[in-house]
Amino acid sequence: MRLQAALAVGSDPAPGLVDALVERCGVEPDFFVRDMLTWALTRLPPEATLPRLRQELRSGSPGARGQALHTLSKIGDGSAWPWITRELLRDADDEVARTAWRAAVVLVPQDGRSGLADELLSQLGRGEREVRLSLSRALIDLGDAAVPALERAAAGPDRAVSAHAHATELLRRNPAAGFDAAVEEARRLAALGAERAAALARADTGTGGAAESAGC
Incomplete structure (x- = not known):
């Protein structure tokens, strides 16, 4: 019944229903109903929906923030980028953050893409597989x-961040490889790098010791 109601509202859009639709989006437990509610909102004039969605971004409910972000990404109006x-x-809720990353990529203007990449860089290494995959896709x-940004992160000292950056770059170059394969390859490269660094350190220590023995 809720799905049919959302479909009916979207089929005959009425700006006076914006508040009811947005409020329901924030609490609706069923994914398909939420998606239909979002569709109904995209059918309404942006001047009616955008101000209300902006309010929802400040909600204390993660579900409300996340669904507002999702709806903004579907509307695709660049005026919402700021x-x-x-x-x-950087939302503490992983689902909200993931949705924010997707929405940001849709809404960011061309001259803001590098700045957004730098900001997303701060989230490399965060969370479990699905969170990391979402961030990689956004980048x-x-x-x-x-x-x-990825090159800087890959060369950094944090191994989790470096591995995630390597995996993202590998996936960017070869999307068909898949995220899990890219992660494994990034770990292999990191291990090889660590082994090489250790070997060089041992060689330097050995040279130093020989020099000391020779009285240098």
Whole structure:
């Protein structure tokens, strides 16, 4: 019944129902109903929906924030880009953060893509597989603008961040390989790098010891 109701509202859109639709989006437990509610909101004039969705981004409910972000990404109005704040991109709730990353990539203007890549860089290494995959996809969707940020992260000292950056770059170059394969390859490369660094350190120590024995 709720699905049919959302379908009916979207089929005959009425701006006066914006508040009811947005409020229901924030508490609706069924994915398909939420998706239909979002569709109904996209059928309404942006001047009616955008201000209400902006309010919802400040909600104390993670579900409400996440669904508002999702709806903004579906509407695709670039005027909402400034509302995708650092706080939302770093939201403590993984699902909200993932949705914010997707929405940001959709809404960011061309001249803001490098800055967004730098901000997303701060989230590398976060969470479990699905969270990391979402971040990798967001960075890949930014195209060439993300490459310098990924290169810096891959060369950094944090092994989790470096591995995630390597995996993202590998996936960007070869999407058919899959995320899990890219992660394994990134770990292999990191292990080889660590072994090489250790071998060089041992060689330097050995040289130093020989020099000391020779009285140098």
